[in-house]
Amino acid sequence: MAKQEVRSYRGMRDFLPEQMRRRDYVFRVLEEVFKNHGFEKIETPAIELWEVLSGKYGEEEKLIYKFSDRKGREVGLRYDLTVPLARVVAQHRGEIVFPFKRYQMERVWRADRPQKGRYREFYQCDVDIVGTASMLADAEVITVIYEALIRLNFDNFVIRINNRKLITALHKKIGEGSELEIARAMDKLDKKGKEGVREELTSRGISRNGAETVLAAMEVKDLEEARKFYGDHQGIKELEELFSYIKEYGIPEKYYEYDPSLARGLDYYTGPIFETVVKEPRIGSITGGGRYDRLIGIFSGTEIPATGTSLGVERIIAVMEELGMFPEEIEPPAHVLICHFPETRKKAMAMASEFRRKGIRADIYSGEKGLRAQLGYASDRKIPFVIIVGEEIKEGKLVIKNLKEKTQETLPVEEAILRIKIFTQNGNK
């Protein structure tokens, strides 16, 4: 047979079983948290009509995989989950109950140059509440972030919170440049410090005085001081309300803070904005979001308030890998491997059925190699128990091996089943 050299398309990944289990663990924990808060899942197509995608991503539009179908219809692979959400809300408005609490965990595609940690295909995980302007919704989203990270065993994180309305106010105060220019300059703080922000502002033609005002605004200590700086502004009132709700939800204070330097330099935010940073490793934010009251309505012809967050699930997985945060055995590929000899093969199959009926994940070796190969297979797949169906089966007995503890016993069938059943119930799902 001629060998054809093959590989996957650059920037896209295969997920083999071991990695897949870790990824699924993260997805399952997140999903459990979302459901626990009354959010519901939706899915949308990978392909959207070009007119849905075009004009929504500014400069980044060139990163959309765009092509024509056989009839010449222009289409593109979805770039994020927010524009599809806006389309869904417009197209299915009559079928949706508002406030619409939805989550979506799906792939998106970017025709980008692949680099370490930057892929052309990756999962996004978005949680949004559409159809209410209440700060209750923003507080609910922040609670979900907190719960999700805690359940994944993150501890060293802070959810930074600000209000885009205060950046609008700041822009008005200094009367120079554009709001977006100021927001983007503020975003430089993390990487380039104060000097970087000052340079960015002056390079945009903002005066020295203006720049100093922005820097002063970024050094405001708490909401009380912010109230002095901005006066009785709507942005302050919203944050006060939001923080009082977060407190009621019982999030410990060390996990969130008012951060006057947070800007999130995208043009669609209209209210509270929030992102989560971990202190170690330095990887940037692992969640990002905020209120965006004017985006969801673009296809509906009416303004529809919305707030939400992306959980950077690929970054979260990367951090968890780096810090070894996965539980030691998330879920073995099977609890037990049933091994057999030619003369006990049929009996082994009956045993496999028996174990499975008892709720035990029982693999049976599907090849016809000898015991040595079968044991190797169990150990390569990290299956914790092995059952050998040998001649003892005539007396109703099985050999049971615990591969981790390297023990071996001969037990009656029922007892062997019980032994493994207990193991599975001891948190070793």
Added chain:
Amino acid sequence: MAKQEVRSYRGMRDFLPEQMRRRDYVFRVLEEVFKNHGFEKIETPAIELWEVLSGKYGEEEKLIYKFSDRKGREVGLRYDLTVPLARVVAQHRGEIVFPFKRYQMERVWRADRPQKGRYREFYQCDVDIVGTASMLADAEVITVIYEALIRLNFDNFVIRINNRKLITALHKKIGEGSELEIARAMDKLDKKGKEGVREELTSRGISRNGAETVLAAMEVKDLEEARKFYGDHQGIKELEELFSYIKEYGIPEKYYEYDPSLARGLDYYTGPIFETVVKEPRIGSITGGGRYDRLIGIFSGTEIPATGTSLGVERIIAVMEELGMFPEEIEPPAHVLICHFPETRKKAMAMASEFRRKGIRADIYSGEKGLRAQLGYASDRKIPFVIIVGEEIKEGKLVIKNLKEKTQETLPVEEAILRIKIFTQNGNK
């Protein structure tokens, strides 16, 4: 705001929460069965290089969404999950433990003309064992089909089994036409009856005698008779072994049968073939598969035996919808909605946290409308319980409404929690 008319791309679907829950129910049950048998999940990219896809699908190649990326690299959206599996086995051979028991439940895309029940984007669900020629593997795959359908509450189904080697033998016997032509003619039986098969064969230039032999082969009653028809043929020996294993696995006889008329007219099968039909509604097969020892190796330069099945998950869902086979309440979007008045809003949030901590899926109304709107929201979303945080909370009490039974009580917080907790544990996950 100007309204932009939008819709999704034809032939692709949005899945809104209610439908999504039913789909997820099916996916979860299937996944549970696969895991219970020691199969492991993998995922592969949506986009494959064109050289991986081309030349694999015959005439159907034109149904692949094909395009070029910005660098002019020709790629396509994956058309099925089998060719990607072959690529994965070649590309990651050193990382895979064989026999490789893998399942994959992902979308595939077809640039087809959309029709009722035929989509341009749909899920495939494949279960395969790669790397062993043993009939143990085929029996294991058939057991998975049986278990999966039983767990989904199917009863009126039969898994038909034949061996492609017997069609090779039949072809040899009559010495006319090609094996594939004979197989495809046999496939006409379901839709066009014997006459249809005869016509198809003679139109392919097969003699009257030859056609009668094929028809006689299709009327063989059981394996014993088949042994007389074909003699001590390898195809017969495999089926005898396979049936003896299926019996050991404990599958009741009414759910499977030797069907000499089953042909599965694809060119890559090399051994046992199997498909499942339901008697009602007439929808064709809901699973299809078999042994294909020469396909997986195409990229590896060596023959790698494999067997497996597709579960037609979209058809399975369609049948379940049509026959009303979903459990009445699969999983409500939340167990309880927490309702509030402006003066009890904060207390309501603390309550929501309390309920959630106890493992209850508690939604809190995220808007600021009155109680009437909040109750409407609960009933529209089919949330079974409502908790009203009213002035009784001063005495530590809550109003609890059971929306289905239309009852209302005022209970201490702990008792209200217990009431809902009991409901969730009564099979109402």
